[in-house]
Amino acid sequence: MxxxxxxxxxxxxxxxxxxxxxxxxxxxxxxxxxxxxxxxxxxxxxxxxxxxxxxxxxxxxxxxxxxxxxxxxxxxxxxxxxEMKLVEGFTAFINEVRNRNIKTALVSSTSTYTFGLIDKHFYLADLFDLLITEKDTERHKPFPDPYIKALQTLPASVDNTIVIEDSPNGIKSAKEAGCKVFALTTSFRTEKLMEATEIFNSYDEIAEKVLF
Missing domain, CATH: 1.10.150 (DNA polymerase; domain 1)
Structure with a gap:
C-alpha cells in the first residue's frame, strides 16, 4: 500500500x-x-x-x-x-493523490531562491506536506541525503513510499536512500533510466499503477 x-x-x-x-x-x-x-x-x-x-x-x-x-x-x-510549463499530467495526478490523502513531499536539489521563483508562477508549495530543497542538506543528489531527510522528517517508510524522478542522478539518490523509484522519460531516454524500479512515459501510466 x-x-x-x-x-x-x-x-x-x-x-x-x-x-x-x-x-x-x-x-x-x-x-x-x-x-x-x-x-x-x-x-x-x-x-x-x-x-x-x-x-x-x-x-x-x-x-x-x-x-x-x-x-x-x-x-x-x-x-x-x-516559457516554462508544468509536466503534462502532473496537475491531475497530484490532485487525485491529495484526494486520497496520500502524503506528498517535494524533494529537490534546487535552491530555495529558484524554487521561490517557480512557486510564484505555479503556486506549488501548498500541494506538498513537506518541501526539501538545497538548503536542507549539506550533500545533494546524487547522494541519498535529500531523500533520507524527507523520510525522517515527514516521517515515511521506504516500504510504503515511491519516488518519482527523471534523471540518473535523482534515481541514484533515491535508490541509495532505500526507496522504490518510478522514472519518467521527460528528460532522458529509457536506456539512461534503467536503474529505476520501473520506467513510465506519462503520469497516466503511473496513475494506473499507483491509484487504480
Whole structure:
C-alpha cells in the first residue's frame, strides 16, 4: 500500500530542464566559455552551484567567480520562466493523490531562491506536506541525503513510499536512500533510466499503477 509519494521538481513537476540549460548556455556563451554539449545533461539533478564550480575549476580560463556566474544565471532564468510549463499530467495526478490523502513531499536539489521563483508562477508549495530543497542538506543528489531527510522528517517508510524522478542522478539518490523509484522519460531516454524500479512515459501510466 503506497501512502507517500516523493516528487522531484525539474522534469517531474515543471518542464524546466530546457529553461535551466538555456539560461546556463546564454551565460557561458556571454563569457566565451567553451563547453561540451553534454554538460547540461551531466548535471541534471544537481545544484547550480555545483555546475558553476565545475565551470570555474575546469572550463573558465578567465576564472570568473562562480558566484557571479550563478547570479547571472539566476537573473537569466527569471527572465525565461514565462516559457516554462508544468509536466503534462502532473496537475491531475497530484490532485487525485491529495484526494486520497496520500502524503506528498517535494524533494529537490534546487535552491530555495529558484524554487521561490517557480512557486510564484505555479503556486506549488501548498500541494506538498513537506518541501526539501538545497538548503536542507549539506550533500545533494546524487547522494541519498535529500531523500533520507524527507523520510525522517515527514516521517515515511521506504516500504510504503515511491519516488518519482527523471534523471540518473535523482534515481541514484533515491535508490541509495532505500526507496522504490518510478522514472519518467521527460528528460532522458529509457536506456539512461534503467536503474529505476520501473520506467513510465506519462503520469497516466503511473496513475494506473499507483491509484487504480
Amino acid at each position: 503506497i501512502n507517500t509519494i516523493f516528487f522531484d521538481l525539474d522534469g517531474v513537476i515543471v518542464d524546466s530542464e530546457p529553461i535551466h540549460a538555456k539560461a546556463k548556455r546564454i551565460i557561458l556563451d556571454s563569457h566565451s566559455i567553451q563547453y561540451p554539449d553534454s554538460i547540461f545533461d551531466d548535471f541534471i539533478g544537481q545544484p547550480d552551484e555545483v555546475f558553476f564550480k565545475h565551470i570555474y575549476e575546469n572550463l573558465d580560463k578567465q576564472k570568473n567567480p562562480y558566484q557571479s556566474l550563478l547570479q547571472e544565471k539566476n537573473e537569466q532564468f527569471f527572465e525565461l520562466i514565462p
